[in-house]
Structure formats: structure tokens, C-alpha cells
Amino acid sequence: MPEGRNIAVFKLLLLGLLVLAGGASCSSANLGHLDETPSERDDMPGPGIFADQNGESVLTWSSDNEQAKSTAAEPGSPTLDERAEFEQFKKWRRLKAEGEASAEYREFLQWLKFQEFKAAQ
Amino acid sequence: MKNKLAGFKYLPLPILAAALPLPASADAVEFSISGQVSRLIMDVDNGQESGLVHADNSVSGTRWRIAGKGQLDKGMTAGLLYENQLQSNPSSGVTAASLDSDGGGGNLGGGDQFSVRFANVWLKGDIGKVTLGQGSGAADGIAEADQSGTTVIQYVGSSADLLGSMEYGTSGVTVAQARSSYDGLGRNDNVRYDAALGDISVAGSLGNGDKIEISVTYNKDNLQLRAGLWDANDSGNEASGHAISASWINDSGLSLTGSLAGDDSDGNPNNIYFKVGYRKGDSAYGFDWSETRDRAAGDASSFSLAWVLDVMQGIQTYASYRVESLDDVPGEDNVSALVGGARVKF
Numbered sequence: 001m002p003e004g005r006n007i008a009v010f011k012l013l014l015l016g017l018l019v020l021a022g023g024a025s026c027s028s029a030n031l032g033h034l035d036e037t038p039s040e041r042d043d044m045p046g047p048g049i050f051a052d053q054n055g056e057s058v059l060t061w062s063s064d065n066e067q068a069k070s071t072a073a074e075p076g077s078p079t080l081d082e083r084a085e086f087e088q089f090k091k092w093r094r095l096k097a098e099g100e101a102s103a104e105y106r107e108f109l110q111w112l113k114f115q116e117f118k119a120a121q
Numbered sequence: 122m123k124n125k126l127a128g129f130k131y132l133p134l135p136i137l138a139a140a141l142p143l144p145a146s147a148d149a150v151e152f153s154i155s156g157q158v159s160r161l162i163m164d165v166d167n168g169q170e171s172g173l174v175h176a177d178n179s180v181s182g183t184r185w186r187i188a189g190k191g192q193l194d195k196g197m198t199a200g201l202l203y204e205n206q207l208q209s210n211p212s213s214g215v216t217a218a219s220l221d222s223d224g225g226g227g228n229l230g231g232g233d234q235f236s237v238r239f240a241n242v243w244l245k246g247d248i249g250k251v252t253l254g255q256g257s258g259a260a261d262g263i264a265e266a267d268q269s270g271t272t273v274i275q276y277v278g279s280s281a282d283l284l285g286s287m288e289y290g291t292s293g294v295t296v297a298q299a300r301s302s303y304d305g306l307g308r309n310d311n312v313r314y315d316a317a318l319g320d321i322s323v324a325g326s327l328g329n330g331d332k333i334e335i336s337v338t339y340n341k342d343n344l345q346l347r348a349g350l351w352d353a354n355d356s357g358n359e360a361s362g363h364a365i366s367a368s369w370i371n372d373s374g375l376s377l378t379g380s381l382a383g384d385d386s387d388g389n390p391n392n393i394y395f396k397v398g399y400r401k402g403d404s405a406y407g408f409d410w411s412e413t414r415d416r417a418a419g420d421a422s423s424f425s426l427a428w429v430l431d432v433m434q435g436i437q438t439y440a441s442y443r444v445e446s447l448d449d450v451p452g453e454d455n456v457s458a459l460v461g462g463a464r465v466k467f
Contacts, residue, residue, distance in 0.1 A: 034250060034317040035340045039262060041181050041272035048155060048466035049435035059467070060153040 046093065055093055149192050156185030156204075159273075161212060161462025163283070165220060168290040168454025172220035177208035177234075178462055179282040181273050184238065197246040202256070204239040213285040213297070238308060249316035259313055259324035259334035260305025263349035264382045266366040269398025270405025273464055274439045275427035277366070277380045277394040277411065278302040283458065289421075289447040290454025296445050299421035300413045303362055303382035303392050305351050306332050330356025343370050360386040366394075374400035378409075388415035403431040419450040435466040 047055045092112075095105040159178040165171060177183050184207065190200030211234050241254030267276050274283075278301075285297030311328035320341045326334045336349035345368045352361035362384030370376035376398040383391030396409035405428070412422040425443035432438055438461075445456040 033320075034245070034315055035320075035322045035338065037340070039265060039267075039272065040270065041265070041267070041276055044157065044273070044435070044437060044464060044466045046466075047434055048157075050467050051434065057153055057155060059155060060151065062151040063149050 054089075150189065151191070152187060152189040154185065154187050155467060156183075157181070157464055157466045158183045159462070159464040161274075161460055163212065163215070164459040165215065165217075165284070165287065165456070166458075167217045167287050167456045169288075170217040170220045174210070174215050174220065176210045176212040176215055178274070178464070179208070179211045179213040179285075180276065180279055181464060182206045182208045182211060186239065195246070197244065199242070199244045201242045202239045204237070206234070206236045206238050208234045212283045213281060215284070216286045217288050249314060252311075252313040252315070255308060255310050256313065257308050258306045258311055258328055258332060258351065259315075259326040259336045260349035260351045260364065261307050261334075262304065263336050263338075263347045264302045264304040264364040264366050264380045264392075264394075266345040266347045266368040266380070267378045267396070268343075268345060268368040268370040269376045269378055269396055269407045270400045271398060271407035271427040271429045271439070273429055273437055274441045274460060274462065275396070275407050275409055275425050277392070278304060279409075279425065279443070280411070280413075280421075280423050280445055283443065283460065284445055284456055287445070287456045289445070289450065289452075289456055291452035292419075292447060292450040292454075293452070294417050294419065294447060294450055296421070296456060299417040299419065299447055300411075300423070300445070301390070301392060301416055302380065302394070303364055303384055303390070305334055305336070305349055305362070305364065306353060306357070309356075328356070330354055332356050343372075344368075358384075358386045360384040370398075370400070376400070380411075390414060390416035392416075405429045419448045419453065421445065421447045436463065437465075438463045 048057060050058050052058060092108065095108055159181050160175070160183070161178045162173065162175055164173050184204055186202065186204035188200065188202050190198055193199055210232065214232070214234070237255055239254075239256050241252050241256040243250055243252040245251075264277055265272075269275070280300040281297040281302075285300075286295055288295050289299070306328065309328040309332055311326040311332065311334075313324060313326035315322060315324045317323075320339060322338045322340070324334075324336045324338075326332070328334070331354035332351070333354065334349065334351040336347065338348075339346040345366075347367070348363075348365045350361070350363050353359050362382065364380070364382030366378070366380035366382075368376060368378040376396075378394075378396040378398065380392070380394040383389060390413065392411060392413045394409065394411040396407055398405060398407040400406075407427045407429075408424070409427075410422070410424045412420060414420045423443060423445045425441055427439060427441040429437055429439040441458075441460045443458045443460065447453040
């Protein structure tokens with residue numbers, strides 16, 4: 001393929017993407033789930049060796065930490081039974097491995113926060 | 122060339138600015154440090170020299186990163202990614218001549234290598250993601266769809282990553298000169314846009330030297346499909362290229378993976394790759410074969426066997442045997458390697 005035609009094709013395709021983005025912006029449309037799962041070659045799936053029992057890395061700093069402490073369950077608060085907790089943990093690991101940015105994973109994090117909130121009542 | 126693209130390369134900025142209106146403030150910010158140490162031992166033989174070498178696995182090298190993100194108004198997220206690769210004696214730099222040396226100070230072959238893999242900022246909303254800085258071009262990884270579970274030691278680009286500086290006998294041709302996966306333009310300084318249309322993701326990037334890359338990926342259930350085009354324009358070998366790859370895994374753990382890619386540089390070189398994999402429990406097994414044609418004097422091919430074991434959370438070990446061959450070049454001989462190693466994620 002001649003070089004000039006190559007460039008024209010690239011221009012057309014990229015322009016199409018950008019027009020799509022602009023159009024979606026005007027209509028406030030959600031185009032779909034952006035798949036950002038890293039390749040297993042670049043980043044081994046699952047938590048690293050320093051992760052805690054919940055699979056969270058201790059090498060993480062979050063401005064939500066203080067808030068999380070304040071809403072943490074008091075000792076003796078009602079909690080899920082062990083089997084249910086285990087099932088939820090497995091689901092959490094799967095969702096995290098499949099795509100941290102997925103809507104389902106974000107919703108699950110919200111569910112966890114809700115559980116913390118309920119336990120603190 | 123520059124005149125043809127003049128004006129166009131600035132086009133994304135106003136459109137993207139309109140597409141992604143900046144929100145006012147961040148509600149929550151999170152930073153994390155992570156990375157891996159990735160080491161191997163290889164028994165290498167090129168028909169002339171042989172020896173045991175300790176090296177950093179360039180398939181997935183020793184690296185660390187800091188990633189940050191903040192939740193903004195209107196459901197938007199902004200973030201940054203900075204990642205360095207720091208290798209002591211990368212496997213891709215091990216030479217036949219160095220197999221005779223004692224490798225004092227870890228400087229056998231490639232010595233100590235440092236590189237910046239990622240240094241970018243990004244903004245993401247419902248209509249897509251814009252990334253600015255050093256990072257993967259839109260076609261990076263397009264030739265590498267692979268669900269076998271053995272990619273830490275066996276994937277479409279393993280030949281150059283593991284044995285790139287090894288010479289086929291006394292042919293004067295090294296593995297990296299004869300082999301390539303033609304996987305886009307790799308990581309470069311660029312502005313990149315990603316969007317999703319249902320289960321299909323599309324991406325485009327513009328980099329220095331007027332690099333242009335475009336890709337489409339599909340990832341759902343047991344199937345990965347990737348396709349991409351690129352034009353290096355005024356950078357590198359100024360070639361344009363294409364790649365397509367696919368990987369399918371069934372519920373029993375059996376996987377099939379293939380890749381076809383090439384560019385329009387001298388000789389129109391291309392690469393074909395095929396792999397059969399099997400995952401069971403914590404183990405993954407793979408057999409692959411590939412051939413690069415018309416890249417250097419003579420066509421080059423390889424096959425390999427691999428076993429990867431997930432020992433525990435964050436720790437993988439592996440073993441592999443690989444043979445690289447070159448045809449129709451005087452003095453050529455096979456390059457073989459028996460490899461064992463581990464990758465530890467933190």
C-alpha cells in the first residue's frame with residue numbers, strides 16, 4: 001500500500017474515533033466498559049506478597065483511610081458468617097483480577113462500604 | 122511527510138478537551154507502590170559456546186511502579202503512572218562471547234540496565250480515557266493475545282527477550298536481528314485515547330516522530346481478539362505495520378493462541394506464531410512454535426516448552442526449554458536454552 005494512502009487511512013480511522021468521542025460527550029452516553037486488564041506477562045494476576053488478608057497492598061495510601069477507620073465495625077458487631085465471607089472474598093479477588101475499573105467491581109466496593117456502615121450502626 | 126500530517130496532529134486536543142470536560146475537585150486520592158523481581162538461570166548453547174548464566178528475565182523484567190488515582194466529580198477519575206525497569210544482566214543482552222567470562226559484578230552480557238517504562242497522566246470518564254506521556258502506543262500488545270498462563274517465560278516475543286543477543290553459531294546473525302513479533306511501536310511518548318463500544322475497545326495514539334497507532338480489541342468470556350495498524354512515519358525504521366492475534370481458552374483449561382504480524386520495511390518481514398496451552402490447578406503448560414520471515418539473512422524459527430507454577434500468592438516459578446533456528450546462512454547453528462526462574466510480585 002502506498003505510504004500516502006496509509007496515512008490517509010490512519011487519519012480517517014483516528015478521526016472516526018475522535019468524532020465518536022465528541023459525539024458521545026454531547027449526548028452524555030456511556031460507550032461501554034473500557035477493558036484495562038493488564039496482561040499476565042506484564043503484571044502477575046492477583047495480589048502481591050505484601051498484601052493483607054483482604055488482598056489489599058500495605059504499600060497503598062488512601063485519603064479514605066481515616067474515614068474507613070471511623071466507620072469500621074466495633075468488636076462484637078454483627079458480621080457475615082464465615083462461609084459467606086469466604087464467598088465474598090473469592091468474588092472480590094476474581095473481580096479485582098478481571099478489571100479493577102469495571103462497574104461491577106466499583107459497585108462491589110460500594111457494597112463493602114455499606115456492610116461496614118451497617119456494622120457500625 | 123511532516124507536511125502531510127501538519128495540522129492533523131493537533132486535531133485531537135480540542136476534540137478531546139470538548140469530549141472530556143474537566144471536573145472541579147477530587148473526593149478521594151489513592152497511591153500505591155508495586156512491582157516485581159524477576160530472575161532466571163539459563164543453560165545456553167549456540168553450537169560454539171555454552172554456559173550457565175544468571176539473568177533478569179526480559180520477558181517481564183524486574184520493575185517497580187507508583188500508581189495514583191483520584192475520584193473526581195461527574196464520575197470521572199484522574200491518575201498517574203510512573204514505572205521503572207531496573208535489570209541486572211537482562212536476558213536479552215546475554216551474548217555468546219560472555220558465556221566464557223566469569224560475569225564478575227553481575228556484568229555478564231547486558232550489565233545493569235535502567236529504563237522508564239511509563240511516565241504518564243490520564244483522565245477517564247464514561248466516554249473514554251485520555252493518556253498523556255510515556256506509555257504504550259495504541260498498538261502495543263496487539264500481537265500478544267495469550268491466555269495460556271505461561272507468558273512469563275513463553276509468548277510471541279520470547280525469542281528476542283530471552284536470547285536476543287545470542288548469535289546463531291558463527292553466522293554473524295543474532296536472534297534479535299532475525300526474530301520479531303512486530304507488536305506495534307511499543308512504548309513511546311504519545312497522547313492516547315481509549316474508548317469502549319460494548320465489549321469492543323478501540324484506541325488511537327499519536328507519538329513523537331508522527332507515530333500513529335490504532336487498535337481494536339475484544340475480550341469477553343473465553344476469547345481475546347486484537348488487531349492493530351501503525352505507521353512509524355519519521356521515527357525508527359519509518360515502516361508501517363499490522364498485527365492480529367487471538368487466544369481462546371475452554372472451560373477445561375485448554376487454550377489455543379495465534380498471532381500474525383509484519384511491516385513494510387525492506388523485504389516485508391512478517392512473523393507467525395502458534396501456541397497450545399493447558400491450565401490445571403496452579404500449573405500452566407505450553408508448547409509454541411513461530412517463524413519470522415525476511416527480517417534478516419535467512420528465515421528464523423523457534424519452538425519451546427514451558428511449565429509455570431503459581432507457588433503461592435504473588436510468587437510464580439517456571440521451567441522452559443527453547444530452540445532457536447536460522448536457515449540458509451553460512452555458519453548458522455541452533456541456539457538452545459534450558460531455563461528456570463521465578464517472579465515475585467510485591
